[in-house]
Amino acid sequence: MNITQLKTHIIRYVSGTDFSRGLILAISIVSVVSAGYYLNMMPIGVGMAIGSFLVAPGDVPGNFRHRLLGMLSAVFLGVSVTIIGGLLNFNFWLELPIFFVVFFSVAFISVYGFRASLVTFTGLIASVLSFSSLGGDDIFLHALYIALGGLWYIILSSIYLLLRPEKHTEVLLGETASLTGKFLSIRAKLAEDVDREQYLTEQFNLQISINELHENLREALLSSRQKSGRSNSSRRQILIFIELVDILELGIAHPVNFQKVDELNKEFPELIVALKKLILEMGRRLNHISEVFIDGNRLTITNKTAQLIKEVEQLIETYKKTEEYPQSRPTVLLMRNLLDFEKKQHQKILSIERVLGNIKQRDAVNVKLKRPDQFLTPTDYSFKILAENFSLSSTIFRHSLRLAILMVLGLILGHVFDLQNSYWILLTVVVIMRPNYGLTKERTKKRIIGTLIGGVVAIGIVLLVNDPYIYIILAVISLITAFSMLQKNYVGAAAFITLNVVFLYALLQPNALNVIQYRVLDTLVGAGLAFLGNKFILPTWEHIAIENTLANVIEKNINYLKEIEQFYNKKGRLTNAYKLARKEAFLAMGNLSAAFQRTSQEPKSKQKEYSHLYRYTVLNYTFLSSLASLGSFIRSHKTTEASVYFESYIAHILENLNDTLTQLNKSPEKIKAKDKSLSDVDKYLNKQYSKLDHLRNKELEEGKEEISLPLRVQMQEAQLISEQLKWLHQVSLNLKNVNSKATYERLF
Structure with missing residues (x-):
């Protein structure tokens, strides 16, 4: 990393929202502690600082109302748990069952989703801090100060x-x-017959992250509250978001059939090289657009992409002239279809650049969105969700029980061995524990590494420096840095949390080295409890619930295919039902990719049917890619009237998918009867293509070297739709026979 890149990285970090939230937390804590110190009211300052600290994790962006209610819920739960913990001070062994119920109940709230899990985190941290003796004698006054501190943070954050x-x-x-630019870059590398398995895995992981960003953007841009007062700038942001979603769909759509691409690469490698350059350049354009948004860089326009498109067109013309015609016609059509998809992506990027160049202008921008609330993923907060998940079949129920058991075990260890600051063990368990083994294992490793790094750095500073003012400055800096890194760099966050704790204790007691020693020891004990607990106490393994995830992907792909079929039959404007089916198919695929990723992190003995799961994941992703390719072409071209043969092919594909659902112990919906056999359909499609081929030959006989545009579009339609239908059928057949490794390898 050179100096310019380092400077850009630092500026991006400091101007980012994560750093801003860390700064708000530091201001809220430092202001109340300083006021408490100078006014000789430290109990108030400490209580309010704890309140700010408890509410801060719930400060995640999104719908303003949801954000505010989430933070207020965190205040209420934090205060309630603090009072309960403060009142339970009569007999340690008699208190344990009550603490178990409290820990379980608070953890079980996370069944309501991501924002609820942050409220849960606040409640668990508050319950742990109730053991720290930071609140003084009057627990109700301490709880009041915590509430005031939480409200103080909410006010600062809202400002x-x-x-x-x-x-x-x-x-x-x-x-x-x-991330969409990175996605395109990986897609370009997939055109080469090298390390495809690695690139596919990278692509799965990228799509998980992109899906999360899309969901966050939908909430930020399409929520009803923002719609009622949407600015021109917001409408332009919606336009950019729509284009980014379309770019992802086009990126997923091509290349799909790697066998065809490999054949083309052997026959005409120059074209694949040129296409790869074109895709990589579009990835770079998207990365530049990201810099405009995040870093505030000035948008620069280049015509390099247009030049690369011309180069590909020239290569296609060269191929036409050098190869025998009409034998080379199918290959030329394949090339043109590949180029058409890249041209559409280029147009989408140009649209973003045009909107981005005028994003602050006052001229009206009309964004017609029918029922935008349909695109938001709702959260059901009814009691029924608690009831449905109150069983050992629920991942969250098992996680809540496991967490409660480990928390009680941590309390017993601290009590029996009389550990100093034993509540650090509980804090470590709360921070590390996740519902599944893979995430907990990864977080445990990062927590230990971060704590050790922080401990080593802290020893060096404490031995060299003995100035309380420097400790205060370093404590504030480490607090801001730790909180801003929490989501994206957990090793760094753990290191700076350790530094923050050490500097704070160094201000309160002379022997800071002992603090470091206990901090590292308690972290190791807590991390060990979390890791072993997730492995041996009511463990949740992915293979147990994977069938539901697989079935969900296939069901969403079926819905997407039906919407494509309906649109091809009816033409006209794109419906919300189509867009929703596409969104749900993408999200379901992301969930399957995440499940596959979690499976890969589990012990080898628990990775049951791992190879089958990998094949399922790749086949479903390939099927979705082909759907995206088919849908994108139909949407962006004036297509001919759909025939009964098209519908019959779709029926054959749906039959294979339904058979796959049956194998996964699901009851699929009935499909309409197939009017034609598959061989009849193939004969019809070949006959239609031959008719178009004959028309083109007739044009050539008449001296028309350049194909007429209507005929070109019809030939491209015949080539792409027939190829995609055959490919979709082949993939659906392989999904039904996924246990056959040989069949899978023939396909790829």
Whole structure:
């Protein structure tokens, strides 16, 4: 990393929303502690600082109302748990069952989703801090101070939001553009017959992250509250978001059939090289767009992409002239279809650049969105969700029980061995524990590494420096840095949390080295409890619930295919039902990719049917890619009337998918009867293509070297739709026979 890149990285970090939240937390804590110190009211200052600290994790962007209610819920739960913990001070062994119920109940709230899990985190931290003796004698006054501190943080955070209302959305759009650019870059590498398995895995992981960003952007841009007062700038941001979603769909769509691409690469490698350059350049354009959003860089326009498109067109013309015609016609059509998809992506990027160049202008921008609330993923907060998950079949129920058991075990260890600051063990368990083994294992490793790094650095500073003012400055800096790194760099966050704790204790007691020793020891004990607990206490293994995830992907792909079929039959404007089916298919695929990723992190003995799961994941992803290719072509071209043969092919594909669902112990919906056999359909499609081929030959006989545009579009339609239908059928057949490794390898 050179100096310019380092400077850019630092500026991006300091101007980011994560750093801003860390700064708000530091201001809220330092202000109340300083006021408490100078007014000789430290109990108030400490209580309010704890309140700010408890509410801060729930300060995640999104719908303003949801954000506010989430933080207020965190205040209420934090205060309630603090009072309960403070009142339970009569007999340690008699208190344990009560603490078990409290820990379980608080953890079980996370069944309501991501925002609820942050409220849960606050409640668990508050319950742990109730053992720290930081609140003085009057527990109710301490709880009041915590509530005031939480409200103080909410006020500061809301002021920041009013001052920079669009910053978070801009960062989300920038991150989405950046990851979409990376996605295209990986897609370009997939055109080469090298390390495809590695690139596919990278692509799965990228799509998980992109799906999360899309969901966050939908909430930020399409929520009803923002719709009622949407600015021109917001409407332009919606346009950019729509284009980014379409770019992802086009990116997923090509290349799909790697066998065809490999054949083309052997026959005409220059074209694949040129296409790869073109895709990589579009990835770079998206990365530049992300810099405009995140770093505030000036948008620069180049015509390099257009030049690369011309180069590909020239290569296609060269191929036409050098190869025998009409034998080379199918290959030329394949080339043109590949180029058409890249041209559409180029147009989408140009649209983003045009909107981005005028994003602050006052001229009206009309964005017609029918029922935008349909695109938001709702959260059901009814009691029924608790009831449905109150069983050992629920991952969250098992996690809550496991966490409660480990927390009680941590309390017993601290009590029996009389450990100093034993509540650090509980804090470590709360921070590390996740519902599944893979994430907990990864977080345990990062926590230990970060704590050891922080401990080593802290020893060096404590031995060299003995100035309380420097400790205060370093404590504040480490607090801001730790909180801003929490989501994206957990090793760094753990290191700076350790530094913060050491510097704070160094201000209160002379022997800071002992603090470091206990900090590292308690972290190791807590991490060990979390890791072993997830492995041996009511463990949740992915293979147990993977059938539901697989079935969900296939069901969503079926819905997407049906919407494509309906659109091809009816033409007209794209419906919300189509867009929703596409969104749900992408999200379901992301969930399957995440499940596959978690499976790969589990012990080898628990990775049951791992190879089958990998094949399922790749086949489903390939099927979705082919659907995206088919849908994109039909949407962007004036297509001919759909025939009964098209519908019959779809029926054959749906039959294979339904058979796959039956194998996964699901009851699929009935499909309409197939009017034609597959061989009849193939004969019809070949006959239709031959008719078009004859028309082109007739044009050539008449001296028309350049194919007429209507005929070119019809030939491209015949080539692409027939190829995609055959490919979809082949993939659906392989999904039904996924246990056959030989069949899978023939396909790829």
